[in-house]
Amino acid sequence: MGTMLRRRDFGKQAVMCGGALLAGFERVHWPMPNVAGLEDRSEDRSKDPFSGGRQLGTADFVNPRPLEMEAAQGTELDGRLYTDLSKLSPQELAIPTDEFYIRTRVSKLLPEPKSWRVRVDGLVEKLRNRTIEEFGIATKPMGLHLMECAGNGPLVHFGMISVASWGGVPLTDFLEGSGAKPYASRVLITGFDQYAAKSMSSVPGASWVFPTGELRAARAFLATEMNEKPLTEDHGAPVRLVVPGWYGCACIKWVTAVTFVDDTAKATSQMQEYAARTHQNSLPMLARDFQPATIDPAAMPIRVEKWVVEQKIKYRVVGIAWGGAAPVKTLMIRFNPEEDYVPLDNFAQSKNDPWTLWTHAWSPKEPGTYSIRLAAKDPSVRTRRLDSGYYVRSVEISEV
Structure with a gap:
């Protein structure tokens, strides 16, 4: 090549x-x-x-x-793609999907999309499972939104930031009627997190705990489409979380569960790994002590x-x-x-x-x-x- x-x-x-x-x-x-x-x-x-x-x-x-730009390289946790920003113009603000940055590529162990379920559990009256077909019916245009990796920097030529036109399901719609208990103040979003190979540069971790109010304020959504086409596996298909205005480490790929928790929930390994890069003052043990990972x-x-x-x-x-x-x-x-x-x-x-x-x-x-x-x-x-x-x-x- x-x-x-x-x-x-x-x-x-x-x-x-x-x-x-x-x-x-x-x-x-x-x-x-x-x-x-x-x-x-x-x-x-x-x-x-x-x-x-x-x-x-x-x-x-x-x-x-x-650094080679706009070419996917590596696999799984070591997979990367860096966006070449030098081609941007006012006439086209969105980055093509195959040039949108990637921080982690799809796992070789990812299950078939047809069998995908997103579990709603935790502090709820009744456990529920949402199918990928339900997402397809409820998907709507969500507009242009930017995503930036918290580790975006000079070593990667600032190539871990991109914009896409997204489609999906507003998280508020998804959670409506979930039967959350009154003291369920936070939501844990979990993604598929098993890999065939051990990484030399990253540790597994695909979950983040959010205050429910922060997700509502950010108008977070579960994405199923990117640039008017179905989401690709490297970008989190069949379902990924997008939280506008937050760093990409909080935008969980391959979402498998939405869990209602309370203020005693512990910070996840992903939150702790990215604590310094999301401007936390320390390494909190509880999710409630984390500042929002906003840009x-x-x-x-x-x-x-x-x-x-x-x-x-x-x-x-x-x-x-x-x-x-x-x-x-x-x-x-x-x-x-x-x-x-x-x-x-x-x-x-x-x-x-x-x-x-x-x-x-x-x-x-x-x-x-x-x-x-x-x-x-x-x-x-x-x-x-x-x-x-x-x-x-x-x-x-x-x-x-």
Whole structure:
């Protein structure tokens, strides 16, 4: 099998061939909105700074290691797939299913879907089993939602974050009439968790305990469809939990049981494994002491385009913003620690899920390595990963 041609390789070849267009990005329309609080700069935004220009290629991000993107690799607990975000455009926010990131691939021991049952038990008046046929009848469109692995980071080129159009059954509908007892304050969601091979990098664990109110607030659902087609096995078929706004470790695949529990329920092994990556202050033994594994507002660049405009070299930084409970009003950017932050040229977030694309025109003064960092300058907004520099990406600029 040949080496996959990645976007940056394509960009380099395009330059060598006389500056051919890169994947149609010259034809992408980038809206130029007025951002709240920055109306005094609206005149500057009324004209696209790259209008009439020609894209020459892309500048390389400095990555800690080479990595094959958008190709499933490994099996079971060691199975991975990393999404190449550099191809995103405003016209298509969803990631194709075969390019959507994977943290764990399907077990070789997974039972046949036709025999699948989801058990409803625990603190209920009567145990029930829901069949896959019942899910099919009740499935409805659930919209575009983002999912990010809590371990998404520079070692995987930030490729463990994706968006899909989901279909499924709202968890509130699924639990309706379950006969839960009054003191059943939490729900334990369990997934199939048996594997043919022992993992060298992961430990088994496919369950999470949620406060019932948190699941309702997040509008969690049991997914059976992804991008308007049946869910695939690697993505949790026949049934997976999706909790919008929560890290992917809480979005249990291959759901087998929904168990009502009370405040004495212990934290699961999966919750404890991901405690640090979901910003827990310690390693709680009880589920009630865990903070919700929600994603704070975040932002990062996904590509840096090199353009020639009126015989001058310019760069367009394209990025994404996501996470949080409400849209961010203003995002700031800087290109090195000694520089001041400046507002993004083109950013307007109307909702925090799935993601919002933004752009920023940049004219570096000299060649070199630059570190691109975003910030949300609003003290009322919690941005733990942004504040720590977690999503900083360095880029090599060879020509100015």
